[in-house]
């Protein structure tokens with residue numbers, strides 16, 4: 487197959503388009519023909535060597551994959567070759583107490599496709615069968631590939647950890663980002679009032695189109711003051727923090743009494759340690775809930 491391999495960490499120039507041997511599916515795995523693969527920020531950190539974990543080289547990036555099942559190592563009821571699928575990017579053992587309690591991102595064997603194992607920058611990818619999600623016929627591969635990791639991350643932050651409720655005020659930083667776009671939509675789905683931030687008029691408009699009830703331009707407006715004004719000085723019940731050092735203090739100051747701050751990492755420097763904590767949902771960097 488053709489694949490984009492990375493033999494060393496660095497800029498985009500380390501990505502090499504090469505011919506390599508087709509992968510072989512192991513028991514319990516499917517071979518998926520990749521039709522679309524998104525560029526996640528985690529792909530960039532992994533390429534640069536800044537993702538926080540040692541990566542065996544050569545490596546194939548690509549966290550967010552959609553495609554068609556080419557073959558199954560063993561037959562599985564309900565999944566046939568040719569099935570259009572979206573791939574859930576987190577893999578785990580499926581047997582340990584963490585997996586069995588639904589906390590699979592705490593599994594000792596939790597891995598993310600394209601990060602700790604080979605991903606979708608290739609014609610074919612090996613995927614554990616439980617990670618295949620059937621794709622409705624009307625959803626294009628490109629849209630499906632834009633979905634998995636950011637929505638997984640935002641859902642875990644807002645629903646699993648923050649337990650967002652109807653009528654709460656939710657502050658979402660950077661609604662133009664992947665996690666931001668997902669968070670706006672998930673918070674609205676749960677009946678929250680969304681106060682989003684965005685940088686510049688075009689992104690402000692886009693955030694409104696996504697469903698944000700109020701949008702603060704974080705380039706030109708005082709975010710903390712606006713949040714206080716919009717909430718009659720109460721503050722946000724939930725703050726979705728994924729930016730880091732650049733926004734951390736303002737996130738804390740924007741919180742309501744007993745508000746919850748959830749974070750999945752830092753695209754600017756990490757606010758809590760000297761190392762960059764970057765990945766969404768892996769066990770070393772799982773979203774923390776902070777209460778004030």
Ligand SMILES: [Zn+2]
Nearest residue numbers: 579582585593
């Ligand atoms: Zn497990």
